[in-house]
Amino acid sequence: MESLAEIMRIVFPLIIVGAISIFVILRLQNKHKKNQLxxxxxxxxxxxLDSLIPWGTFLGIFIGGIISFLFPMSMLNTVSIGGGIGMLVGYFAYEIYSRTEGSSSS
Incomplete structure (x- = not known):
């Protein structure tokens, strides 16, 4: 039973970050096909605008690293989940900033 818990503790962050990455990539691919970037x-x-998603990912990794130093958590888990959450936040910032005044929508 302990080995199953250990496997889930290792695989769970990968599943979360993978789902976030697939969501962001498919949304951007759909916007590209519709020419709505x-x-x-x-x-x-x-x-x-183009650098919001990478910066979000970078800041998420950085914050995850800091959290792993402050709390007794695995650095691998906090950095990977932080990167995924940062990518998602960067994507939402991209969506909001791309709709603000000054954008030329076709």
């Missing part, structure tokens, strides 16, 4: 008028604003 966010477009901004200036190059700087477009760069910010």
């Amino acid at each position: 966010g477009k901004k008028k200036t190059q700087g604003a477009q760069f910010l």
Whole structure:
């Protein structure tokens, strides 16, 4: 019974992060097919829009690492879950920022 709990403790973060990644990739792929990806008028604003998902992932990994130092949790679990949650937050920030005023929607 302990081995099953250990396996679930290892596999559970992978399932969560995998589901988040598949969700984000499929949503972006669907928006790309419909030609509805966010477009901004200036190059700087477009760069910010395009970098929201990677920065969200990076910050999630960073926060997960800090949490693993502060609390008695496995660093591998907190970093991987933090990266997945950061990717999801970055995607939602992308969605919100791509709809703000100044975007040229076609």
